[in-house]
Amino acid sequence: MKTIFTRGPSFTLRLFVVIACCVGLLIADSQFNLFSSVRVYLNSIVSPIQYVADAPQKLFSAFSENIMTRQALVDRNQQLEKDNLHLKADRLLLGQLQSENKQLRELLNSKKQFKYKRMITEVMSLRSDPFTHQLLIDKGAINGVYLGQPVINEQGVVGQVSQVGSTTSRVVLIVDASHGIPVRVQRNDAIAVVHGSGAWDKLNVPFVQSNADIKEGDLLVTSGLGGRFPAGYPVAKISRFEYQEGELYATVTATPVADLDRSRYLLLLWNNDPLAGADLTLDSPETFDEPVQ
Amino acid sequence: MNLFNSYKIIYFTFFVCLVAAIFPLPIILNAFRPDWMVLVLCYWIIALPHRVNIGHAFILGLFLDLLLGSILGMHAMLLSLLAYITSINFQRFRNFTLVQTTLLLGVFIFMSKLALYWIASSMQEIVLHRHYFWSVFTSMLVWPWFFLFMRFLRIRFKVS
Numbered sequence: 001m002k003t004i005f006t007r008g009p010s011f012t013l014r015l016f017v018v019i020a021c022c023v024g025l026l027i028a029d030s031q032f033n034l035f036s037s038v039r040v041y042l043n044s045i046v047s048p049i050q051y052v053a054d055a056p057q058k059l060f061s062a063f064s065e066n067i068m069t070r071q072a073l074v075d076r077n078q079q080l081e082k083d084n085l086h087l088k089a090d091r092l093l094l095g096q097l098q099s100e101n102k103q104l105r106e107l108l109n110s111k112k113q114f115k116y117k118r119m120i121t122e123v124m125s126l127r128s129d130p131f132t133h134q135l136l137i138d139k140g141a142i143n144g145v146y147l148g149q150p151v152i153n154e155q156g157v158v159g160q161v162s163q164v165g166s167t168t169s170r171v172v173l174i175v176d177a178s179h180g181i182p183v184r185v186q187r188n189d190a191i192a193v194v195h196g197s198g199a200w201d202k203l204n205v206p207f208v209q210s211n212a213d214i215k216e217g218d219l220l221v222t223s224g225l226g227g228r229f230p231a232g233y234p235v236a237k238i239s240r241f242e243y244q245e246g247e248l249y250a251t252v253t254a255t256p257v258a259d260l261d262r263s264r265y266l267l268l269l270w271n272n273d274p275l276a277g278a279d280l281t282l283d284s285p286e287t288f289d290e291p292v293q
Numbered sequence: 294m295n296l297f298n299s300y301k302i303i304y305f306t307f308f309v310c311l312v313a314a315i316f317p318l319p320i321i322l323n324a325f326r327p328d329w330m331v332l333v334l335c336y337w338i339i340a341l342p343h344r345v346n347i348g349h350a351f352i353l354g355l356f357l358d359l360l361l362g363s364i365l366g367m368h369a370m371l372l373s374l375l376a377y378i379t380s381i382n383f384q385r386f387r388n389f390t391l392v393q394t395t396l397l398l399g400v401f402i403f404m405s406k407l408a409l410y411w412i413a414s415s416m417q418e419i420v421l422h423r424h425y426f427w428s429v430f431t432s433m434l435v436w437p438w439f440f441l442f443m444r445f446l447r448i449r450f451k452v453s
Contacts, residue, residue: 011346011347011377011380011381012377014346014347014348014377015347015373015374015377018347018348018350018351018369018370018373019370019373019374021351021366021369022351022354022366022369022370022373023366023370024366025355025365025366025369026364026365026366026367026370026412026416028365029364029365029366030364030416030417035365042359043359045359046356046359046360049308049311049312049315049356049360050315050360052312053312053315053316053317054317056316057317124317125315125317126317126320126323129361129362129363129367129368129409129413130324130409130422130425131363131410131413131414131417131419131420131421132362132363132417132419134362136362162362163362170362177418177419177420178417178418197420198419198420198422199420199422200320261320
Protein backbone atom coordinates (compact mmCIF):
# COMPACT_ATOMS: atom_id res chain seq x y z
CA MET A 1 0.00 0.00 0.00
CA LYS A 2 1.41 3.36 -1.03
CA THR A 3 0.82 6.04 1.56
CA ILE A 4 1.91 9.61 1.85
CA PHE A 5 4.38 8.46 4.47
CA THR A 6 6.31 6.12 2.25
CA ARG A 7 9.60 7.55 1.25
CA GLY A 8 12.52 5.81 -0.35
CA PRO A 9 12.19 2.27 -1.67
CA SER A 10 8.89 0.43 -1.21
CA PHE A 11 8.32 -1.92 1.71
CA THR A 12 8.42 -5.00 -0.48
CA LEU A 13 11.78 -4.05 -1.96
CA ARG A 14 13.19 -3.32 1.50
CA LEU A 15 11.88 -6.66 2.75
CA PHE A 16 13.52 -8.55 -0.12
CA VAL A 17 16.87 -6.84 0.46
CA VAL A 18 16.73 -7.52 4.18
CA ILE A 19 15.64 -11.15 3.78
CA ALA A 20 18.45 -11.70 1.29
CA CYS A 21 20.91 -10.26 3.83
CA CYS A 22 19.49 -12.50 6.57
CA VAL A 23 19.69 -15.67 4.51
CA GLY A 24 23.25 -14.77 3.56
CA LEU A 25 24.14 -14.20 7.21
CA LEU A 26 22.44 -17.42 8.32
CA ILE A 27 24.30 -19.52 5.80
CA ALA A 28 27.62 -17.76 6.32
CA ASP A 29 27.34 -18.15 10.08
CA SER A 30 25.97 -21.67 10.43
CA GLN A 31 27.51 -23.47 7.46
CA PHE A 32 30.81 -21.71 6.80
CA ASN A 33 31.46 -20.23 10.22
CA LEU A 34 32.70 -16.98 8.69
CA PHE A 35 31.95 -14.86 11.75
CA SER A 36 33.93 -16.74 14.39
CA SER A 37 36.76 -14.21 14.28
CA VAL A 38 34.57 -11.12 13.80
CA ARG A 39 32.33 -12.16 16.69
CA VAL A 40 34.89 -10.75 19.12
CA TYR A 41 34.22 -7.25 17.82
CA LEU A 42 30.50 -7.81 17.26
CA ASN A 43 30.08 -9.02 20.83
CA SER A 44 31.93 -5.96 22.09
CA ILE A 45 29.32 -3.74 20.40
CA VAL A 46 26.50 -5.25 22.43
CA SER A 47 28.42 -5.72 25.67
CA PRO A 48 27.19 -2.36 27.13
CA ILE A 49 23.65 -3.76 27.00
CA GLN A 50 24.84 -6.88 28.78
CA TYR A 51 26.54 -4.83 31.48
CA VAL A 52 23.40 -2.75 32.02
CA ALA A 53 21.28 -5.89 32.28
CA ASP A 54 23.72 -7.40 34.76
CA ALA A 55 24.05 -4.24 36.89
CA PRO A 56 20.94 -4.62 39.13
CA GLN A 57 21.97 -8.11 40.18
CA LYS A 58 25.51 -6.93 40.93
CA LEU A 59 24.22 -3.93 42.86
CA PHE A 60 21.84 -6.11 44.81
CA SER A 61 24.52 -8.58 45.81
CA ALA A 62 26.86 -5.73 46.80
CA PHE A 63 24.03 -4.19 48.80
CA SER A 64 23.14 -7.43 50.57
CA GLU A 65 26.80 -7.91 51.46
CA ASN A 66 26.87 -4.44 52.95
CA ILE A 67 23.83 -4.85 55.17
CA MET A 68 24.96 -8.18 56.65
CA THR A 69 25.09 -8.02 60.40
CA ARG A 70 28.34 -8.34 62.29
CA GLN A 71 27.17 -11.61 63.84
CA ALA A 72 26.44 -13.13 60.43
CA LEU A 73 29.87 -12.07 59.20
CA VAL A 74 31.57 -13.56 62.24
CA ASP A 75 29.65 -16.80 61.81
CA ARG A 76 30.52 -16.98 58.16
CA ASN A 77 34.12 -16.22 58.83
CA GLN A 78 34.28 -19.00 61.42
CA GLN A 79 32.67 -21.41 59.00
CA LEU A 80 35.15 -20.48 56.28
CA GLU A 81 38.06 -20.84 58.71
CA LYS A 82 36.85 -24.34 59.54
CA ASP A 83 36.45 -25.25 55.88
CA ASN A 84 39.88 -23.83 55.18
CA LEU A 85 41.41 -25.95 57.92
CA HIS A 86 39.81 -29.10 56.56
CA LEU A 87 40.90 -28.31 53.01
CA LYS A 88 44.45 -27.57 54.15
CA ALA A 89 44.57 -30.85 56.04
CA ASP A 90 43.39 -32.62 52.90
CA ARG A 91 46.03 -30.84 50.90
CA LEU A 92 48.80 -32.09 53.21
CA LEU A 93 47.80 -35.58 52.26
CA LEU A 94 47.40 -34.56 48.63
CA GLY A 95 50.98 -33.31 48.42
CA GLN A 96 52.16 -36.65 49.77
CA LEU A 97 49.97 -38.56 47.32
CA GLN A 98 51.13 -36.37 44.49
CA SER A 99 54.78 -37.12 45.03
CA GLU A 100 54.00 -40.80 45.45
CA ASN A 101 52.00 -40.76 42.25
CA LYS A 102 54.83 -39.00 40.48
CA GLN A 103 57.30 -41.65 41.61
CA LEU A 104 55.00 -44.43 40.49
CA ARG A 105 54.49 -42.74 37.15
CA GLU A 106 58.22 -42.39 36.72
CA LEU A 107 58.52 -46.11 37.37
CA LEU A 108 55.92 -46.70 34.67
CA ASN A 109 57.60 -44.17 32.37
CA SER A 110 54.35 -42.32 31.77
CA LYS A 111 54.00 -38.64 32.49
CA LYS A 112 50.72 -37.00 33.23
CA GLN A 113 49.88 -33.40 33.88
CA PHE A 114 47.59 -32.65 36.83
CA LYS A 115 47.99 -28.92 37.29
CA TYR A 116 46.47 -26.32 35.06
CA LYS A 117 46.46 -22.58 35.01
CA ARG A 118 43.04 -21.38 36.06
CA MET A 119 41.10 -18.19 36.48
CA ILE A 120 37.96 -17.32 38.44
CA THR A 121 35.12 -15.86 36.41
CA GLU A 122 31.65 -14.60 37.23
CA VAL A 123 28.43 -15.58 35.48
CA MET A 124 26.74 -12.54 33.97
CA SER A 125 23.62 -14.04 32.46
CA LEU A 126 22.00 -17.39 31.92
CA ARG A 127 19.69 -16.12 29.22
CA SER A 128 20.26 -17.46 25.73
CA ASP A 129 18.02 -18.31 22.84
CA PRO A 130 15.42 -20.87 23.88
CA PHE A 131 16.94 -23.85 22.13
CA THR A 132 20.46 -23.73 23.51
CA HIS A 133 21.95 -23.81 26.99
CA GLN A 134 24.58 -21.15 27.30
CA LEU A 135 25.76 -18.68 29.86
CA LEU A 136 27.69 -15.47 29.65
CA ILE A 137 30.87 -14.94 31.68
CA ASP A 138 32.79 -11.75 32.39
CA LYS A 139 36.17 -12.80 30.96
CA GLY A 140 37.13 -12.48 27.31
CA ALA A 141 39.94 -12.41 24.80
CA ILE A 142 41.89 -9.79 26.75
CA ASN A 143 42.07 -12.24 29.67
CA GLY A 144 43.37 -14.97 27.37
CA VAL A 145 40.13 -16.92 26.99
CA TYR A 146 40.13 -19.14 23.91
CA LEU A 147 37.55 -21.09 21.94
CA GLY A 148 36.84 -24.55 23.36
CA GLN A 149 38.30 -23.72 26.75
CA PRO A 150 37.03 -26.00 29.56
CA VAL A 151 34.93 -24.37 32.30
CA ILE A 152 34.32 -26.01 35.69
CA ASN A 153 32.98 -25.07 39.10
CA GLU A 154 33.77 -26.51 42.51
CA GLN A 155 31.47 -29.49 41.88
CA GLY A 156 32.41 -30.57 38.40
CA VAL A 157 32.52 -29.78 34.71
CA VAL A 158 30.17 -27.02 33.53
CA GLY A 159 30.91 -26.68 29.82
CA GLN A 160 33.24 -25.08 27.34
CA VAL A 161 33.71 -21.66 25.79
CA SER A 162 31.78 -21.37 22.52
CA GLN A 163 32.17 -17.69 21.61
CA VAL A 164 34.80 -15.23 22.71
CA GLY A 165 34.26 -11.49 22.96
CA SER A 166 36.88 -8.99 24.05
CA THR A 167 35.57 -8.72 27.62
CA THR A 168 32.83 -11.34 27.75
CA SER A 169 32.50 -14.91 26.51
CA ARG A 170 29.77 -17.43 26.02
CA VAL A 171 29.94 -20.89 27.57
CA VAL A 172 27.96 -23.77 26.10
CA LEU A 173 26.87 -26.09 28.91
CA ILE A 174 27.28 -29.86 28.96
CA VAL A 175 23.46 -30.25 28.89
CA ASP A 176 23.18 -28.44 25.53
CA ALA A 177 21.86 -30.75 22.83
CA SER A 178 24.89 -30.11 20.63
CA HIS A 179 27.47 -30.85 23.31
CA GLY A 180 29.34 -34.09 23.85
CA ILE A 181 32.11 -34.91 26.31
CA PRO A 182 34.29 -38.04 26.54
CA VAL A 183 34.12 -39.63 29.99
CA ARG A 184 35.04 -42.77 31.84
CA VAL A 185 33.34 -44.49 34.73
CA GLN A 186 35.38 -43.81 37.84
CA ARG A 187 34.76 -47.26 39.31
CA ASN A 188 36.02 -49.38 36.43
CA ASP A 189 37.44 -47.07 33.73
CA ALA A 190 34.81 -48.02 31.14
CA ILE A 191 34.72 -45.23 28.60
CA ALA A 192 31.70 -43.51 27.11
CA VAL A 193 30.58 -40.23 25.61
CA VAL A 194 28.05 -38.05 27.43
CA HIS A 195 25.67 -36.02 25.27
CA GLY A 196 23.51 -33.14 26.39
CA SER A 197 19.76 -33.76 26.25
CA GLY A 198 18.49 -30.18 26.09
CA ALA A 199 16.97 -30.38 29.59
CA TRP A 200 18.73 -28.75 32.53
CA ASP A 201 19.16 -31.85 34.64
CA LYS A 202 19.54 -34.70 32.18
CA LEU A 203 22.38 -36.08 30.07
CA ASN A 204 22.29 -39.00 27.67
CA VAL A 205 24.95 -41.68 27.43
CA PRO A 206 24.39 -43.31 24.04
CA PHE A 207 26.02 -46.44 22.62
CA VAL A 208 26.59 -48.24 25.88
CA GLN A 209 26.60 -52.01 25.45
CA SER A 210 23.69 -53.61 27.26
CA ASN A 211 26.08 -55.87 29.16
CA ALA A 212 28.38 -53.01 30.21
CA ASP A 213 29.31 -52.84 33.86
CA ILE A 214 27.57 -49.58 34.71
CA LYS A 215 25.27 -49.13 37.66
CA GLU A 216 23.01 -46.36 38.84
CA GLY A 217 24.98 -43.96 41.00
CA ASP A 218 28.29 -44.44 39.19
CA LEU A 219 30.35 -41.29 38.85
CA LEU A 220 31.49 -40.30 35.36
CA VAL A 221 34.72 -38.31 35.15
CA THR A 222 36.38 -36.72 32.13
CA SER A 223 38.68 -39.12 30.34
CA GLY A 224 40.76 -36.46 28.61
CA LEU A 225 40.52 -38.41 25.37
CA GLY A 226 39.15 -35.57 23.27
CA GLY A 227 42.08 -33.40 24.26
CA ARG A 228 39.78 -30.55 25.16
CA PHE A 229 38.94 -31.33 28.78
CA PRO A 230 41.69 -32.30 31.21
CA ALA A 231 41.26 -35.80 32.63
CA GLY A 232 39.76 -36.60 36.00
CA TYR A 233 37.09 -33.97 36.64
CA PRO A 234 33.65 -35.24 37.68
CA VAL A 235 30.92 -34.72 35.08
CA ALA A 236 27.77 -36.63 35.97
CA LYS A 237 26.19 -39.42 37.99
CA ILE A 238 24.33 -42.26 36.28
CA SER A 239 20.65 -41.87 37.13
CA ARG A 240 19.12 -44.65 35.06
CA PHE A 241 20.46 -47.76 33.39
CA GLU A 242 18.08 -50.13 31.71
CA TYR A 243 17.96 -52.28 28.65
CA GLN A 244 15.46 -54.29 26.71
CA GLU A 245 16.23 -57.93 26.23
CA GLY A 246 17.81 -58.47 22.83
CA GLU A 247 18.77 -54.86 22.21
CA LEU A 248 22.35 -53.98 21.44
CA TYR A 249 22.57 -50.77 23.45
CA ALA A 250 21.23 -49.86 26.86
CA THR A 251 19.30 -46.68 27.68
CA VAL A 252 21.52 -44.74 30.03
CA THR A 253 20.84 -41.27 31.42
CA ALA A 254 22.85 -39.23 33.88
CA THR A 255 22.47 -36.06 35.92
CA PRO A 256 25.22 -33.43 35.95
CA VAL A 257 27.03 -33.15 39.29
CA ALA A 258 27.48 -29.38 39.00
CA ASP A 259 24.56 -27.02 39.71
CA LEU A 260 24.54 -25.55 36.24
CA ASP A 261 21.82 -22.95 36.76
CA ARG A 262 22.79 -21.87 40.26
CA SER A 263 26.52 -21.23 40.31
CA ARG A 264 27.69 -17.64 40.36
CA TYR A 265 31.44 -18.23 40.08
CA LEU A 266 33.17 -20.56 37.66
CA LEU A 267 36.73 -21.56 36.93
CA LEU A 268 38.35 -21.35 33.52
CA LEU A 269 41.07 -23.93 32.91
CA TRP A 270 43.99 -23.60 30.53
CA ASN A 271 44.45 -27.04 29.11
CA ASN A 272 47.19 -26.56 26.53
CA ASP A 273 49.12 -24.27 28.74
CA PRO A 274 52.57 -22.77 27.99
CA LEU A 275 53.29 -23.41 31.67
CA ALA A 276 52.51 -27.10 31.27
CA GLY A 277 56.10 -28.22 31.54
CA ALA A 278 57.01 -25.81 34.33
CA ASP A 279 57.40 -26.99 37.89
CA LEU A 280 54.36 -25.56 39.66
CA THR A 281 53.76 -26.69 43.18
CA LEU A 282 50.26 -27.35 44.38
CA ASP A 283 50.77 -24.99 47.29
CA SER A 284 50.59 -21.74 45.36
CA PRO A 285 47.38 -21.86 43.30
CA GLU A 286 46.75 -18.14 43.62
CA THR A 287 49.64 -17.30 41.32
CA PHE A 288 47.87 -19.20 38.53
CA ASP A 289 44.88 -16.90 38.67
CA GLU A 290 46.76 -14.26 36.69
CA PRO A 291 46.67 -14.65 32.90
CA VAL A 292 49.88 -15.43 31.10
CA GLN A 293 51.18 -12.61 29.00
CA MET B 294 15.59 19.25 16.39
CA ASN B 295 12.19 17.63 16.58
CA LEU B 296 13.51 14.68 14.60
CA PHE B 297 16.41 14.21 16.99
CA ASN B 298 14.04 14.37 19.96
CA SER B 299 11.76 11.71 18.47
CA TYR B 300 14.58 9.33 17.73
CA LYS B 301 16.03 9.88 21.18
CA ILE B 302 12.85 8.56 22.78
CA ILE B 303 12.43 5.74 20.25
CA TYR B 304 16.00 4.50 20.66
CA PHE B 305 15.72 4.77 24.41
CA THR B 306 12.69 2.44 24.41
CA PHE B 307 14.55 0.04 22.10
CA PHE B 308 17.49 0.00 24.51
CA VAL B 309 15.26 -0.65 27.52
CA CYS B 310 13.53 -3.49 25.70
CA LEU B 311 16.84 -5.06 24.64
CA VAL B 312 17.93 -4.96 28.29
CA ALA B 313 14.60 -6.48 29.36
CA ALA B 314 15.03 -9.21 26.77
CA ILE B 315 18.27 -10.43 28.38
CA PHE B 316 17.65 -9.39 31.97
CA PRO B 317 18.73 -12.27 34.23
CA LEU B 318 15.77 -14.17 35.69
CA PRO B 319 15.54 -17.51 37.49
CA ILE B 320 15.50 -20.41 35.05
CA ILE B 321 11.86 -21.28 35.84
CA LEU B 322 10.66 -17.77 34.95
CA ASN B 323 12.77 -17.54 31.82
CA ALA B 324 10.16 -19.21 29.63
CA PHE B 325 7.51 -16.70 30.76
CA ARG B 326 9.49 -13.67 29.68
CA PRO B 327 7.40 -11.57 27.26
CA ASP B 328 8.79 -10.96 23.78
CA TRP B 329 9.70 -7.34 24.44
CA MET B 330 11.31 -6.75 21.06
CA VAL B 331 8.21 -7.80 19.13
CA LEU B 332 6.01 -5.64 21.36
CA VAL B 333 8.10 -2.48 21.05
CA LEU B 334 8.60 -2.88 17.31
CA CYS B 335 4.90 -3.46 16.65
CA TYR B 336 3.96 -0.45 18.74
CA TRP B 337 6.31 1.96 16.98
CA ILE B 338 5.48 0.66 13.51
CA ILE B 339 1.73 1.02 14.12
CA ALA B 340 2.22 4.45 15.67
CA LEU B 341 4.97 5.93 13.47
CA PRO B 342 5.52 3.84 10.33
CA HIS B 343 7.56 6.61 8.71
CA ARG B 344 10.09 6.55 11.57
CA VAL B 345 10.48 2.89 12.47
CA ASN B 346 10.47 0.29 9.77
CA ILE B 347 12.01 -2.83 8.30
CA GLY B 348 15.54 -1.45 8.51
CA HIS B 349 15.21 -0.84 12.23
CA ALA B 350 13.71 -4.30 12.71
CA PHE B 351 16.68 -5.83 10.91
CA ILE B 352 19.29 -3.99 12.99
CA LEU B 353 17.48 -4.77 16.25
CA GLY B 354 17.18 -8.40 15.22
CA LEU B 355 20.94 -8.56 14.67
CA PHE B 356 21.50 -7.04 18.11
CA LEU B 357 19.19 -9.63 19.63
CA ASP B 358 21.06 -12.41 17.82
CA LEU B 359 24.35 -11.16 19.22
CA LEU B 360 22.93 -10.78 22.72
CA LEU B 361 21.37 -14.23 22.78
CA GLY B 362 24.27 -15.94 21.06
CA SER B 363 22.09 -17.47 18.38
CA ILE B 364 22.99 -17.85 14.71
CA LEU B 365 23.32 -14.40 13.11
CA GLY B 366 20.23 -13.46 11.12
CA MET B 367 17.67 -15.66 12.87
CA HIS B 368 15.88 -13.00 14.87
CA ALA B 369 16.73 -10.36 12.25
CA MET B 370 14.74 -12.26 9.63
CA LEU B 371 11.74 -12.80 11.92
CA LEU B 372 11.57 -9.24 13.15
CA SER B 373 11.86 -7.78 9.66
CA LEU B 374 9.11 -10.09 8.39
CA LEU B 375 6.87 -9.00 11.26
CA ALA B 376 7.77 -5.38 10.56
CA TYR B 377 6.77 -5.84 6.92
CA ILE B 378 3.40 -7.36 7.78
CA THR B 379 2.72 -4.64 10.32
CA SER B 380 3.81 -1.75 8.14
CA ILE B 381 1.69 -2.70 5.11
CA ASN B 382 -1.37 -3.00 7.38
CA PHE B 383 -0.68 -0.26 9.91
CA GLN B 384 -3.78 1.77 9.02
CA ARG B 385 -6.01 -1.23 9.64
CA PHE B 386 -4.26 -2.10 12.89
CA ARG B 387 -4.61 1.46 14.14
CA ASN B 388 -8.38 1.14 14.05
CA PHE B 389 -8.42 -2.09 16.00
CA THR B 390 -9.60 -2.08 19.60
CA LEU B 391 -7.17 -2.97 22.33
CA VAL B 392 -8.64 -6.48 22.60
CA GLN B 393 -8.19 -7.03 18.87
CA THR B 394 -4.58 -5.85 18.87
CA THR B 395 -3.89 -8.10 21.85
CA LEU B 396 -5.18 -11.10 19.94
CA LEU B 397 -3.26 -9.99 16.86
CA LEU B 398 -0.04 -9.73 18.86
CA GLY B 399 -0.70 -13.20 20.23
CA VAL B 400 -0.94 -14.56 16.70
CA PHE B 401 2.20 -12.66 15.64
CA ILE B 402 4.26 -13.96 18.52
CA PHE B 403 2.97 -17.50 18.09
CA MET B 404 3.88 -17.43 14.40
CA SER B 405 7.31 -15.96 15.10
CA LYS B 406 8.00 -18.63 17.72
CA LEU B 407 7.01 -21.35 15.26
CA ALA B 408 9.21 -19.81 12.57
CA LEU B 409 12.10 -19.48 14.99
CA TYR B 410 11.77 -23.14 15.88
CA TRP B 411 11.65 -24.05 12.21
CA ILE B 412 14.75 -22.02 11.31
CA ALA B 413 16.69 -23.23 14.33
CA SER B 414 15.79 -26.87 13.76
CA SER B 415 17.00 -26.69 10.18
CA MET B 416 20.34 -25.20 11.26
CA GLN B 417 21.31 -27.05 14.42
CA GLU B 418 20.33 -29.89 16.67
CA ILE B 419 17.72 -28.61 19.11
CA VAL B 420 15.15 -29.81 21.61
CA LEU B 421 11.71 -28.23 21.93
CA HIS B 422 10.53 -27.71 25.49
CA ARG B 423 6.95 -27.86 26.62
CA HIS B 424 7.01 -24.34 28.08
CA TYR B 425 8.43 -22.77 24.92
CA PHE B 426 5.09 -21.22 23.94
CA TRP B 427 4.20 -19.79 27.36
CA SER B 428 5.67 -16.41 26.46
CA VAL B 429 2.84 -15.96 23.93
CA PHE B 430 0.39 -15.65 26.83
CA THR B 431 2.59 -13.44 28.99
CA SER B 432 3.19 -11.14 26.02
CA MET B 433 -0.56 -10.89 25.46
CA LEU B 434 -1.05 -10.08 29.14
CA VAL B 435 1.61 -7.38 29.04
CA TRP B 436 0.59 -5.80 25.71
CA PRO B 437 -2.41 -3.61 26.80
CA TRP B 438 -0.43 -2.01 29.65
CA PHE B 439 2.62 -1.69 27.46
CA PHE B 440 0.54 -0.09 24.71
CA LEU B 441 -1.05 2.45 27.05
CA PHE B 442 2.30 3.30 28.63
CA MET B 443 3.98 3.77 25.27
CA ARG B 444 1.13 5.97 24.08
CA PHE B 445 1.53 8.05 27.20
CA LEU B 446 5.27 8.34 26.48
CA ARG B 447 4.63 9.25 22.86
CA ILE B 448 2.16 12.01 23.71
CA ARG B 449 4.08 13.29 26.71
CA PHE B 450 7.36 13.67 24.78
CA LYS B 451 5.64 14.66 21.51
CA VAL B 452 7.29 11.88 19.50
CA SER B 453 6.14 12.15 15.89
